[in-house]
Amino acid sequence: xxxxQYDEHGGIINIDEKLDKKDIKIKExxxxxxxxxxxxxLIKNSKKVNYLLDKNGKYRCRAQKTPNVIRVGPTNRxxxxxxxxxxxxxxxxxxxxxxxALFEKIVSWAKTNRVNTISFALFxxxxxxxxxxxxxxxxxxxxxxxxxxTNAIILKKELALKLLNYPFESIxxxxxxxxxxxxxxxxxxxxxxxxxxxILYLLKKAKEKKSRILFNVHxxxxxxxxxxNKIRYIKFxxxxxxxxxxxxxxxxxxxxxxxxxADLTREMNxxxxxxxxxxxxxxxxxxxxxxxxxxxxVYICTNDPTEKAIIGNVNNDSxxxxxxxxxRVNYLREHESGRFKDLNCAVCNVNSIRPLAVIKKRIINCxxxxxx
Ligand code: SF4
Numbered sequence: 392x393x394x395x396q397y398d399e400h401g402g403i404i405n406i407d408e409k410l411d412k413k414d415i416k417i418k419e420x421x422x423x424x425x426x427x428x429x430x431x432x433l434i435k436n437s438k439k440v441n442y443l444l445d446k447n448g449k450y451r452c453r454a455q456k457t458p459n460v461i462r463v464g465p466t467n468r469x470x471x472x473x474x475x476x477x478x479x480x481x482x483x484x485x486x487x488x489x490x491x492a493l494f495e496k497i498v499s500w501a502k503t504n505r506v507n508t509i510s511f512a513l514f515x516x517x518x519x520x521x522x523x524x525x526x527x528x529x530x531x532x533x534x535x536x537x538x539x540x541t542n543a544i545i546l547k548k549e550l551a552l553k554l555l556n557y558p559f560e561s562i563x564x565x566x567x568x569x570x571x572x573x574x575x576x577x578x579x580x581x582x583x584x585x586x587x588x589x590i591l592y593l594l595k596k597a598k599e600k601k602s603r604i605l606f607n608v609h610x611x612x613x614x615x616x617x618x619x620n621k622i623r624y625i626k627f628x629x630x631x632x633x634x635x636x637x638x639x640x641x642x643x644x645x646x647x648x649x650x651x652x653a654d655l656t657r658e659m660n661x662x663x664x665x666x667x668x669x670x671x672x673x674x675x676x677x678x679x680x681x682x683x684x685x686x687x688x689v690y691i692c693t694n695d696p697t698e699k700a701i702i703g704n705v706n707n708d709s710x711x712x713x714x715x716x717x718x719r720v721n722y723l724r725e726h727e728s729g730r731f732k733d734l735n736c737a738v739c740n741v742n743s744i745r746p747l748a749v750i751k752k753r754i755i756n757c758x759x760x761x762x763x
Contacts, residue, residue, distance in 0.1 A: 563609070607637060
């Protein structure tokens, strides 16, 4: 492991550059004329998909000139080095912390345009920002609903107590493994005890306060957590979450970050690779919102960290102009038609349903249910 270099707030500044950051290759085989018969059937009949579209197959969000949710990244530095993170791309244009004045501008625009929610979750660890609580205050004072996502490594007792005074809709925590070894393989940083202790304290205090916040404790299933430990993990955290509102998705399959981390597929075992081969494309839900990085860059979605996904910068243009820009509208059009022409979405697996992998997950969840 290379020597980790930290900034004055505890954010990691160096990366290992293990990825070959060539332009993402969109192969000929991925170029399409539109959705196929099965995909059309799925889009028409699946409530999980068709809620996005109107009766003409157009995104409903086209009718709104501003988004409901804005995701903000107070920083793109992190306290972890997740194995499955596309850090090499995230750090490509430099790293840093959002100016408070820029955040004020975003909130002011959000208020004027009746944006419902600000989610503090983009490419880095939000609690690293020295003014994160001022940001939360400002959002709440301006009538926004708030959400946050953290790996809890620096979420010490006093921060946890402070945090529970805010009217969060949800707090998401990433805890990559049941054992220290599994966590180390996922997060690539030896902070298992610290993160676990911090999450446990947060949940304990939330229960004492009879908090109504929706909690989520999860890991990314990249092969570092054994089958038995998957069961132990769910059992353990279910017990700790009892009495609170929580999401029951304790683990997620990794995605390929719009093709930026296509190498993750190689980490899958043969069976999973096979099960993931058959995929059905669908219009993506991630292009509904707006995602603003620390430096003002606006990304089409949280899952494409490449330069291609930047649709504007708040320092140069108004958020309204960026949201209604031709670049974003082109994303909507291509997703409605199923062509994905020249977009990384053609190779992204977030907007895919892999029926065989879904069946496998259902079976595992049934087995886990029996053990619980
Ligand atoms: S398909 Fe992937 S890259 Fe495209 S908008 Fe959805 S999540 Fe982002």
